[in-house]
Amino acid sequence: MYFTDRGIEELATRRGEEEVSLLWLSERLREFVDLNPEFETPVERLATWLARLDDEDE
Numbered sequence: 001m002y003f004t005d006r007g008i009e010e011l012a013t014r015r016g017e018e019e020v021s022l023l024w025l026s027e028r029l030r031e032f033v034d035l036n037p038e039f040e041t042p043v044e045r046l047a048t049w050l051a052r053l054d055d056e057d058e
Contacts, residue, residue, distance in 0.1 A: 029047060033040050 026047070029043050033043050
């Protein structure tokens with residue numbers, strides 16, 4: 001188990017029944033990076049990965 005799995009599990013447990021828009025998620029990611037600029041690169045990578053999930057493999 002990765003260390004991040006605990007946070008992911010907490011998210012699923014606490015917010016698993018909620019529905020959110022991608023706009024809401026984008027705003028929360030921007031807010032997080034504003035408060036924690038050292039995480040800019042991993043958040044950017046996650047956002048890019050999520051944005052491209054439906055792209056066909058090259």
